[in-house]
Amino acid sequence: MTALAARRLEVRFGRARAVDGVELEIGSGEIVALVGESGCGKTTLARALLGLVKPTAGSVEHLSRPLGYARREMRGFRRRVQLVLQDPTGSLNPRHTVYEAVAEGLRIHGIHDREEERVADALAKAGMRPPERFFLRYPHELSGGQRQRVVIAGALVLEPSVLVADEPVSSLDASVRGEILALLLRLRDQLGLSVLVVTHDLGLAWNIADRVAVMYLGRIVESGATADVLLNPRHPYTKALLSVVPEVSRMAPVVLRGETPDPSRIPAGCRFRPRCPLYASGLPAEVAARCETEPLPVLPAELGHHAACHALTP
């Protein structure tokens, strides 16, 4: 059963095609990592999956049914699919206690029964034990890792089935990263939670994800089981990304020039061509011609290892 899916999803901001036709599925109890450079559209796709931005085309599916944007439907959906943001310091109000921070979601959703019990339960699930000891603490009295746990407890209190975590550890010290990632794994194992982690850190994907989807300029260019994508990358972009991970010293680094190009000016043909090392190194004329003129296909969401590149599909 798919917990959450994007179907030919598009999000445009004026002329910018931030998300430009994406098929993606997050199975129930599955951890999927969405990776790619800054500006490639990861957060926009995540926000669309959360119902926070309405797609300009395509749709979001929740439990295999198209998501409706009417108020009542949204309300139920927002409980089931929760967001965890990057910077715990920014997402916690410094004047709210831990208890208030976690209870906020319940109050917004009009859930008034057993409040204290629910808050304690969520904190305990997030690894803050015994929870009562943390109720009256303020964010500045917590470590970075504990703050991020409070943010996660704030999401868990609504008993969601899906978590969307946007760079959940990138602002944390190396030493506390591990405990937060271990927590996400444990929540999946114990509660059967589905998780979409948005990140530019491939090591994180290797650490916890079952599947990886690589995004470039609004499209998924490669997807598959984590070991397939990260150990046998097929797309030249995935290969370049992997080669610059500092700890992967066995590959010669392919440092791509320039930064993610502008989504309001997506190149014709293959959108990666202006930076593609494979194209630059010289391809047979008929393949090169396709790189220049033929847009890449939208990859299917089905399981299996897929890559969108003309050099791979003669």
Place this chain on the structure above:
Amino acid sequence: MSLLELKGLSVTYAGNVPAVRGVDLSVAPGEVLGIAGESGCGKSTITSAVLRLLPKSAKVGGQVLLDGEDVYGMSFGRLRAMRWAEASIVFQGALHSLNAVQTIGKQIAEPILLHEKVSRQAAERRVGELLEQVGLPARRAKDYPHQLSGGQRQRVMIALALACRPRLVIADEPTTALDVMVQAQVLDLLSGLVRELGLALIMISHDLSVLGAVCDRVAVMYAGQIVEEGPAKDIFDDSRHPYSAALAGAFPRVGDELFRYAPRGLPGDPPYPSDLPSGCAFHPRCPVALDRCAETEVSLADLGEGRSSACLRACEEDLDLRGAS
């Protein structure tokens, strides 16, 4: 001959906060030294101490020698000249500190005009050269900060640090806010500058994997002290201190089965400087601590082959520093 030498440097902030406690370090021209450690271990404090930028209330002990000259014995005039022309800093988080209403060209030209007796045209020419050196077209001098991406702004910060041709550059977390590809670009740039200009570079980062990729030597700090120092690759692949081992282990190596579905970290928090544990300051979090670790003062000991470690158990063969658990 080292360009910068710290001898027993200590810094105590007002309120009896010993943020740096007896640090010895040196860096030579053409060399890249990395400093690693968790938030609050004293990395930026060292940076500020080198250029005498600490608040007046902070007490500084030991010596900072720049080309053999004691920075704390310099007159203010000499100090001002030294700050740009001999040593400069790419400050932590400076990405956001560029002046929003001035072109980047003007901002880079400012220290040149202030410190070198050159015409405005000559300064502008130099700005163009500097921008190209950091991989930006000279015409971007006319841009305002908001017209640049994060990676481009970090390049501008590096150009600014190079403005008066210093021989020592300290880069404090230069890639932390950047994504992998842009981070690789900035690291490439910095290594290139070291090679071409013979700079001495000190790279500060909490990310040991970044330092492992570009540094010649790395010093790992914990609670204001260096706990391990040695060739970058050794520190990352074959740590001789449980703390460095934990830091190195916190970065998953793609492809290494040990890390698959097994994120690792280091439980607990680093101590606050005014409330340090007795003995080895790391003992409350150390997975292989012995009883005597809480009682014995530990200091950096030479292990040979350019390596040193401050751990009572550093010399034990076959010790699994990550703990058996």
